Amino acid sequence: MSEVYKPGYLEVIFGPMKSGKSEVFIILFKKLSYSNHEWVTFKPAVNIREEGIASRAFNLNLQAIVIDENHPELIFEHLKGKKYKIIGIDEAQFFDDYLVDIVDTLLKQRYHVIVSGLMLNFRGEPFGPMPWLVGRANKVTRLTGICDVNECNRRATRTQRLINGEPASYDSPVVVIEGQGKKETYETRCVIHHIVPKSNVKNKSID
Numbered sequence: 001m002s003e004v005y006k007p008g009y010l011e012v013i014f015g016p017m018k019s020g021k022s023e024v025f026i027i028l029f030k031k032l033s034y035s036n037h038e039w040v041t042f043k044p045a046v047n048i049r050e051e052g053i054a055s056r057a058f059n060l061n062l063q064a065i066v067i068d069e070n071h072p073e074l075i076f077e078h079l080k081g082k083k084y085k086i087i088g089i090d091e092a093q094f095f096d097d098y099l100v101d102i103v104d105t106l107l108k109q110r111y112h113v114i115v116s117g118l119m120l121n122f123r124g125e126p127f128g129p130m131p132w133l134v135g136r137a138n139k140v141t142r143l144t145g146i147c148d149v150n151e152c153n154r155r156a157t158r159t160q161r162l163i164n165g166e167p168a169s170y171d172s173p174v175v176v177i178e179g180q181g182k183k184e185t186y187e188t189r190c191v192i193h194h195i196v197p198k199s200n201v202k203n204k205s206i207d
């Protein structure tokens, strides 16, 4: 039987959008409520849609403290005088890379840390501190979605950004604040259906 609380232990849950990360994260912490270990969860302030962490598809939600993504060290302010043993960090990709050092410090302080986030941005490239955290993790849970393209049914590992229904170009910003400008939507897609047009890249064909 593995213990619920493991001091200095890092778990990372990652996958594309719509792969069930929030559901896994929420259920994990809901179950911890049955233990006598105290826990707390944090999320970045960027792109805030709701106060806590929510899965609208499954009607699940969890309380989370909102932290300025540029100052992950503010997490320490919320731990003073508390008996938390297990710390959750959701949407970790939005935090400054400095989050890696913060997590390292938390582990050295014997906290058990559980991180969830997107490994890859819409371009299919490493997203913020996530790859660094995965590299340091004791346990990794890799989730996949089911490709949103009709009748594809392949496992989805990528997040497709669409602007007015068309694939967003490689040059568009990695983080888009919702409600500003064009209509952005996201799909989960397999690698074959993941489309990122590169407008300024020359064709490197070999003659």
Ligand SMILES: [Zn+2]
Residues within 6 Å of the ligand: 147, 148, 149, 152, 153, 154, 189, 190, 191, 192, 193
């Ligand atoms: Zn597909």
